[in-house]
Amino acid sequence: MLTSPPGSLRGARHPRVEITPPYVDTYGPEAIELARRAGLELDFWQQQAITLMLASRDDGKWACFEYAELVARQNGKGGILEARVLAGLFLLGERLIMWSAHEYKTAMEAFLRVRALIMRLIDEGLVDADAVKVNNTNGEEGFELLGTGQRLKFIARSKSSGRGFSGDLNIIDEAFAYTPAQHAALMPTMSARPNPQIIYTSSPPLDGESGDVLFGLRARAEAGGDDSLGYRDWGAAGDLDHLDALDLDDRQLWAATNPAVGVRITEETIARERRSMTAVDFARERLGVWPRRVEGGGAIDVQQWAKLADPDSQAGDDVVFAVEVAYDRSTSSIAAWSVRADGLGHAEVIDQRPGTDWVVGRLVELRDRWNPVAFGVDGKGPALSLVFDLEAAGIKRPGDPEKPGRGDLAVLSLPEMAAACGQLLDAIAQGTFRHLDDPDLNAAAAGAATRPVGDVEVWGRRNATAEISPLTAVTVARRVYMTRIDAIKKPKRKPLAAWA
Template identity: 65%
Template structure:
């Protein structure tokens, strides 16, 4: 006799990991009601997701700049995105909502579902007929509110799909296939938005050598202390290398990891999957068990990096400036490094923007503001700025043994290798702290960073890295300059800076 849905054990109401940033109220209930009127009845766990996602701080900004929901396929995470998209259009007044998926067909399925929901809203009179203009052109699928120009666009992600779009809300469907390169392309476009948000929904990464962005988010969530991240992970604590710790036939485990069990997923269905799939595949696809991240694929362990984040970090005393330009010159970064009163290193990205035309003015402004030990950069970056730097009086010291404050410090090949190695040591030993920048550019740079070795030397692999390395290189050379040159310059304490977050 077939097993009815009502006879299946019910899925858990709460995930194993739930991170909720501080907030004063939430617009989740309003989003849930709008979805209901569109014919989208959300389960309690989906409603909870929206309450966390749409939590609001005292200043009116989203508590969750980033929000992630990690749960197995067919549980209904797509409905969470649908409700968020409807809220963005009809409740929140967001100008541009970008829905991206790994594959075109997935993005189009979402487009068709939203089209049906919008038609339902028109049918029941929530919005007048012909309020929304629908574009069905291949590759340009979108909805636009005629009166306001608000848009909801659907795209299949590519390496450069984040460039040129500055969405108030970015919905990252199938986030397991969302790369650090795509993340680095997206983040700077959001910095000019007044109240942006990124929402990730996914099952765990397919293997330990991919999913850098998800692994980094997971590490930040589990480390705690990040008040800009909301996170709900339905998977168990064990990873795919630890399946001996799990009873894959335990119905209670199935229910704990599948909130829709007994609602739209039956016990019979899961038993059938268990018989037909290998243990690792079943664990990952149905139980949301994460793979163990292969650190060889990325240079920096996300857990180590997440442990260094401190939004309240402040340096005490001298600071060095680091500058770098991406090899393709699409972006440039300025970083600072100093020492805190408690002895930890302090680093942060203070500027990260497209192009390079802005860079020289900002270097000069920061030099005047903080009276740095040095302004450090690699040889290629220095060569490309040599003439412009000389025009504004930023040059190498006449006597390398007697540098002056604000002099240019250019790393040799061996010094760059030492800088990279020492940076890695500091991260692994957790003797550094960093302030997350508004665009999370440094986090994205670290998540995709790789190293290359040539004999005894080790440097950041600029071409092989899965993200723009300029933010990482900027703080790397700033750290090197502070340690290598502080004892050579005069010991006068620099003036208090006029810029924040130091």
């Protein structure tokens, strides 16, 4: 396979993995034309990326709140980002665009490339030179449109930079080095933006112990059900621990994993890399093969989770409701746990909405309609703040903890939450319950992480790669059900119906 005629190979037009959320329109053609006028001719695969990246729903919001383009180095993912920021500045009116990279030199290379493109637009008469302020100050590099106040800034990420790089558009270049702590600091700040977007570009993680955010993105893409995630991965299937399953000398594989072959990457270049690099380095750097994630890096096996989906699952006679609030308080989730007629558990997200002001009233409605066994709250989590209002509304902790009544409130301690997490993980592994294949719960399961508390673990809100309040609510609901059901007299069966 090393004997194909020189120059005959052409890169693939489509990636191996492509997750496309539904959309009704796109600014892609306008962005592609603007880039062309700036001297940036996009390849077909780059045009496809920018078209999906700039796709919108029928409400005008981005179809892809998150977008990931994972492709080997030197293929041209920087060109996609350059076209995107030009569109943000000159077509879309985005107020603040933050382009962050792992290393300062990478951020500065991007700054210089974008500066050249803007200068070309000025030379073409499409942009007024007096309207663009260029900031070359070390550490403050970027552009400002003086008439509108729009800004594009280039920064290197650091341990302390997370809370300082939020914009309407957030570009996470070199995402293999993007940490859960940086992600946790960024995501809450985007909730105040009217139509935010976060874009990840990267080659695969360096090893199986790092790259938690990228592994989480891949898990969410594999799990499906997240209609706000656009995801394209050009890398070869498999992992770095099983390279015997790949023919690293297969030039068709080179083309499949490198869309720029025959354009800006030559066969000769890749052949030299193959001769001079180790098999592992070549597979990762040129073929985009991922490392195998170290066990424990992902809290929940998404393939096992997917097996538990049952959209027709129905709750049994008795039910527990639990509430959890996102750690940034941007959203709240109410979940239910019950046991079906066949003895399997039933997990369901009942409601998820922005903020917290709706929660108490909704739980009162559920109490009056369903006469639940109990209500649950994580006593060490953000939802603890709701306990006072819940008790004022009549959802109270029992006067005697040993004799709880139907509909009483259970506030779980940290040891109880640790037990609850372990029990839910066991239930997932053993397949003893079913869920409704809810997208929010699927995303929470795919992005869930744990954190140690002594010799046990609980869900980690800040190191998760997704908003996990739906999963935490399910965890609490299950624990409360298991600890309260035997103490509560069962009511007469209510007719099956949707939660109302």
